[in-house]
Amino acid sequence: MRKIIVSSPAAQFLFAALLICGSVTFLFAQRKERLIEAWKPTHFDVSIVFDRGLTKLTSATTKIDIVTRRSDVNVIDLDFGSMPVSSVLVNNAPAKFTQHDEKLDVQLASPAQKDQRLGLTITYSGTPKDGLILSIDKDGSPTAIGDNWADRVHNWIPCLDHPSAKASVRFTVTAPSDFTAVANGVMESVKPSPATAVKTWVFYETRPVSPYNMVVAVGRFATGELEGTSPVPVSYYVPMSEGKFAEKAFSPAIPAIITFSNLVAPYPYKKLALIVGATKFGGMENANTIVFSPNYFNNFTTAPGRSKKFDIPKSTEDVDAHEIAHQWFGDSVTESTWADLWLSEGFATYFAGLFLEKNEGPDVFREYMRGNAKSYLEYEKKRRAPIHDIQTEKLFDLLNPNNYEKGGWVLHMLRGMLGDEAFFAGIRSYYDKHKDSTATSEDLRAALEKASGRDLKSFFDRWIYKAGHPVYQTSWNDAGNGSITVTLKQTQPDEAFLQPVTVEIVTEKGKQRVTMEPKSKETTITVKSAPPRAVMIDPDELVLKEVVN
Template structure:
């Protein structure tokens, strides 16, 4: 997801316990295998009629388990469950405090399918509104854990499942969903049934449908992946032109990261609250993304990057969200480097460094934040730009070749699975044969970044380079820093100094009289000048 046009910058607070800290849930020891949602919408009101068939694998003996599902409140919005059955037999349940507790004795290893009949007006999650042209629309918008506003689920990225959508809607709408469309049936000259089905498991955060009046363009296949654009009919020409960029963007990720994880890519103009929402195989972009001027290439790259990082290889728990957002941010930069060159890439890197520094003036917190309870507040500069900068510095540390080998190995290992920051570290260590504890710990666990005061003196044979870390507190960072030595004849050379202490004074041999020293000339270090 990209905060491309968000009107807010959300903040977090500190705390790091363990790279591999597992999610704390109260669902019971279960694993959802598959969801089948039957959803009926209408134009008379915002009530949805629904039935969910949920395949549950029991990983221990249980007498009950829980699902997330919003119940009604004083506004009368929320979901009302009327019946639950298993194999045709009624099952007892309790639905309160936005938890659906299902009472049924189940032994370890059992798989059961529960049918849940419910209805209601979604508070959120399924956004029912009008688009900018005044047409009624229905768009799923689940991130981070808003799926439970309209779907009974384990609303956490660690529990992935197959999903099948059976959507009945007035026939003037079209429906787009995750996976492949397997059915379209006119029911009664007024309503049409659409069925979409995934071939692989996905997390609930990217498990959505879109219902609207669409103009649809199928722009062909690349690497056997069909790509389509779904836009409002009123801006069809502009939308088709803008979204066609996706075909070249997806090639970059397939060729550099690994096979595309899904059976299609649909790029959809929508009512998402975000700049873009990376729903699996079914990306939703904010409705004003369409301009006819192709201003959103980086946004498209960001959301397509998420199909690999965040959707397929997903964070194991919310504090590791940088594995999604930091990856999408940096891989957008890498796409820019490939397509527009080194200067355009460096410009983005430097812009992000400034944003990180500015953010630290208002919120001094680590990237791995286990304290913040509001998940939306994790969408901040730490998760996006600083997460991307960590990958940038890691690339410099291990070298381009080993960086890409490690990325491909990480994705190959965790495709369609979940990973933590520790899992990423272990992959990089295995591929590069380098010990990376210090690197990962200081950049993910510690808040802030080095603030450096530097000076130098020279004679014709050497310079003495002085550097002091002046950041507040007791955090001392360990890092290499490049120095560009510029001579009086305008020739230059780059040397690297390894900094491990608060203060360092190092003598460096030079060829002749030095005119100037440029710190970090190629923008490889996240630091601030004092």
């Protein structure tokens, strides 16, 4: 997803406050995650019926296929919000249940044994307090849109609300016939009921997706399918008054699908729907059903800083590419725990940059990466924490430049160290092994090590599991006999970063480059050279760093 948009002084104050909270959390709290232990879901069948004004669910039934992971399981402990549950069935037989503290505990008639398959049916109704956002769009028309990150889907779908609990999902959505519905997966059918003035849509996503990526969207939309040669249909659903902007605003979508398919693997789903509506984020990458902010079209024709290729705001091009990159990284390959969120957000950030590099040119890509470095360096002044963050308690506080911009820069540094051939071979191998499943930072390291033949343990240890970045300082001295000594110091307060660094020596006769391989925070080499006019660190901008005099 694209992070929360900070657009007003009040919002900027709130964001600063969140950063402060994040610092306190890192120092004093340990995050506990609910992982898959006793049971796991394999499929959801969610049927929801809306009232005339899209203000509540008049009825809802969720059927969950689960498999137990250990023996003697007596209770299936679902995450579920405050909507009242009227009944629960286990294998079509009534079951006792208790609803409390955003939990739904279902008592089994007899203990389930390991690998036993069960079918749960939960019936409920009401107005969800979060997750399924019932609101009014810019045209004053009711909408209902799923917005679940990080763990808010349980407010309207009973589930195990953690990204690792991936499952296939079928949605059956009934709403007034003058609305349009869309959901994850391919539309299997749409049936009107003229007598009751409603329609029922059925969508089915066969590939396993994380609970937070399971969404529906219902509204009075301007809809259409993007023109162009695409491996899958790409459609849009936007407020009626903004339909005139949609084709151009989403013009990077098909090129993004093609770019990422060429770099990684074929697009993982059978369709892509692009929706503008209620979300807390600039964009939310729900599997094949992306939702963009209600502000997506603001100043669309007049905003400065425009894409040369698409003639749209650069921010629009960025968020389009970012959310589409998530279809591979975050949606198909999902982080095993929140500590590895960078495998989603860092990847989407970097691959949005790769889209710019391929479609706008290397200069635009460099500008993008410089901006990302600046964002991270400003953040790091307020809070020092590792990318692999097991301590931040509030999940929304993980939406920070460590996981986005620094994560993207880690990938850029790995690409610079390993070279394009080995780097992208490793990324393709990582994706192929973990698609439709979950992954860790160690899984990524293993794939890149196998592709490159390099030991990356120390790199991952320093950049992923520890905080900070190198702060470089160079000096040189005349060593006699037409030589100079070049000294590279690292002045950051913590331990050294040991990856090789290119140094460019500029003299009256030209330029030469040498590679310095730090073993500690101070490294010196002797080079045949006239006295230099300048000594430049990392001239190709392949290292996330600061340089001081």
